[in-house]
Amino acid sequence: xxxxxPLVTGHKIYxxxxxxxxxxxxxxxxxxxxxxxxxxxxxxxxxxxxQKGSVAESDRERRRQRxxxxxxxxxxxxxxxxx
Numbered sequence: 001x002x003x004x005x006p007l008v009t010g011h012k013i014y015x016x017x018x019x020x021x022x023x024x025x026x027x028x029x030x031x032x033x034x035x036x037x038x039x040x041x042x043x044x045x046x047x048x049x050x051q052k053g054s055v056a057e058s059d060r061e062r063r064r065q066r067x068x069x070x071x072x073x074x075x076x077x078x079x080x081x082x083x
Contacts, residue, residue, distance in 0.1 A: 034073065
């Protein structure tokens, strides 16, 4: 990265962290929260993947829809990069 000064935290140097410093903390917290929610939904899917029946199907569909909503929200957060 030419012309980019690395961030120094203690004895560690982080080049990639500079990108995230431009984002408000609330955005970072929201992204972190959404990622945690995706992980929880994926764990539920893995836990209940062998269940059968209409309730299990509706639960899987609900989780799939929520994951898609989260993906859409994350994509919307990155739209500013395309400008």
